[in-house]
Amino acid sequence: MYLSRFIVDPARRGARKLLASPQAMHAAIRGAFADPADYERADARTLWRLDTAAVGILHLYIVSPGQPDLTHMVAQAGRGTAEAWQTRAYGGLLASLQPGQQWAFRLTANPTHSGRKTADSKETQRFGHLRPEQQTQWLIDRSARCGFTVATQQNNEPNVGLHHRQTQTFRRGAGTVTLTTVTYDGLLDITDADAFRHTLSLGIGHGKAYGCGLLTIAPTR
Known part of the structure; x- marks a missing residue:
């Protein structure tokens, strides 16, 4: 890698x-x-x-x-x-990662949820989470399977900040793509080193071809 x-x-x-x-x-x-x-x-x-x-x-x-x-x-x-x-x-x-380590992190992601196109439709599609609390919870919900937990602050709130929250629309071939993105900055604790290495190598969420999913880490100050 x-x-x-x-x-x-x-x-x-x-x-x-x-x-x-x-x-x-x-x-x-x-x-x-x-x-x-x-x-x-x-x-x-x-x-x-x-x-x-x-x-x-x-x-x-x-x-x-x-x-x-x-x-x-x-x-x-x-x-x-x-x-x-x-x-x-x-x-x-990647080889140096161990459970219990704490790292600063940055991630730009496409936080989404599945829903029906209309009330009477059987078809589902992905919709972007738009509210900050939904976007934060989206990351927390995925953290365990990704091999980490988001650290908490003294007030027990997640140690993560959101910025560059936006919705982009761009062309792909004859159609268009609409992408809701947000950048997360915060602290995380590794719980499963193998799963965390997998996350760093394969990304988180959807929209990976379009600049989403890359989690990077740096030593905490």
């Missing part, structure tokens, strides 16, 4: 095209892997997330089974410098 960080230059026309459509960004990232096994395997898949690092600076994080070649993205949307992107092996971190 590999973790890459790519610096996006939003002043470039190509970058603005990618930023306007998760489908276009997905296609560009997919183009970084000549071997399909480097993009997706049974035990790992490519996940990505956009983070705002500072005013006018965006970081694209990619976790992937194989090492990507992002040269084409530098030409289209990056900074033409030696630091345009960095890739590091991810296996050492």
Whole structure:
């Protein structure tokens, strides 16, 4: 597994095209892997997330089974410098995970629930959770199977904050996709190291091709 960080230059026309459509960004990232096994395997898949690092600076994080070649993205949307992107092996971190460890985390996800299209319909579809308390509970409900618990604060409230809550609509082929997304920042405690490694390698929730599901961790301060 590999973790890459790519610096996006939003002043470039190509970058603005990618930023306007998760489908276009997905296609560009997919183009970084000549071997399909480097993009997706049974035990790992490519996940990505956009983070705002500072005013006018965006970081694209990619976790992937194989090492990507992002040269084409530098030409289209990056900074033409030696630091345009960095890739590091991810296996050492995955191997070091143990139950009881606490980490700071960030996750952009597509929190959804299933429901009927109409009151008398037998067909169901996914709907995005829109209220903050629903979005927080969505993550808590999935944490146990993902190998962690969300830490609690002194007031027993979940130690997690929500930001960049939005609903995006973009084209995919002849149709459109509507995606409700939210970014979570907080603290977690590992309860099952194998399940947690699985989560870091395969993501959480739906919309993974469109910048959702990538959980990253960092040491607590």
